[in-house]
Amino acid sequence: MINPLRGMKDTVGEFSKKYIFFIENCSRIAKNYGFSFIETPILEETALFKRSVGESSDIVGKEMYRFIDKGKNDVCMRPEGTAGAVRAFITQKYDRAGGVKRFFYHGSMFRYERPQKGRLRQFHQFGVETFGVEDVKEDAMIILMLKEIFDFFGIACKLQLNSLGCVTCMPTYKDNLIKFLDTIEGLCEDCIKRKATNPIRVLDCKNKNCNKLLENAPMLLENLCPTCKDDFSELKSILDEFGVVYSIDKKLVRGLDYYNKTAFEFISDNIGAKNAIAGGGRYDKLVEFLGGRSTAGVGFAIGIERIIDLIVMPKNKKNGYYIGAMSDNALKLVIKLVIKLRKSNVVHTQYISKSIKAHMKASDKAEAKYFICIGENELKSKTYVIKNLDTKEESVEHYHIL
């Protein structure tokens, strides 16, 4: 027997139903916000992720599915969606065309890690990206969209917010942070590495000892330039105005290098240890960094496996027809009728004749609303009965397809 690879799962059964339900409704909501569908390749040049996600990130450092293809290209399976969307934005020359572009996407992402609850090697995200809008109202808007999505699916969660500053305030802050870190002894090994590669990530180290040592560290949020500070205030006031509850997490820096200014995460207490169910933020330098004309960007991604268990599905209503044959002579007619009705209805059937009782049981299993059974009597009378399985009413119809 061949099993799926570790950390990879089939989309079937209950998960499949929920997945479709989730994607359809997220897409609907995103369209209402003016976003249009984009799909980018799963394979991209390794350089794309190295440059966008960042070499200091764990994702690039140790989690990518990376290989050399037959054309000797160094390629990776995408570990997240933003890099590809930005690349596509530049490829299409939308950066030069100017204006605003809003995209939503969904699909498989790949990270080579140890699987656990809500974390797979092939997992699925639904995400959106806005290009060309510097206004922080857009940040607020996509957070409102996320909130709307979670509300729609009945998912309880909390929003955590931070601002990472911009090219004006971040560099000086970073210098100050490094100076502070230099005065500290006893940081964990990882943090010592981070100090050199991406010092702000020291802030969200989970090591308790590091946390203590960092109690007096300078915080990003307290060292923002006036613009960033104003934007952050405006973001908060919009969220307040529309009743979005949030908390400020000064240590929220996120693991991807491309974020600046707004950074946020939605977390849930109901999904095991990995409590981030969605994350996002602003990445105003990324388009330029990947070779495009300078364009602001902001977006989010939802981890579908993280929230799938929290989705409450509406109850299935009975729908469509079940048509069965009670004698072999009737089979041909049943098939004809099935094909005809399938032009505009959900129709279930079976290819063998059996008792009316067995057919009715099968129709319940199929959750059909209407039931038709054809046997010798129907063949003789050229009529059949349609039974409404909810109301138990029966009505006689003449058929003309013999």
Place this chain on the structure above:
RNA sequence: GUAGGUGUAGCUCAGUUGGUUAGAGCGCUAGGUUGUGGUUCUAGAGGCCGUGGGUUCAAUCCCCAUCACUUACCCCA
């Protein structure tokens, strides 16, 4: 990479202090006298008790190894 937990029917799990024929619920199939369902009743099918080795007269059970799954750490969605 590290640590714990679990591998018995399609699914969820009992069980055997080592002994001949392996258990339940759910699901599946078929029936409950004339062609009417969901909840019911009866019957049936379905197991190399994860794999390899060891101890033993005898292993699904004890020991070792291995693989898989799972949870957690790290990190992320």
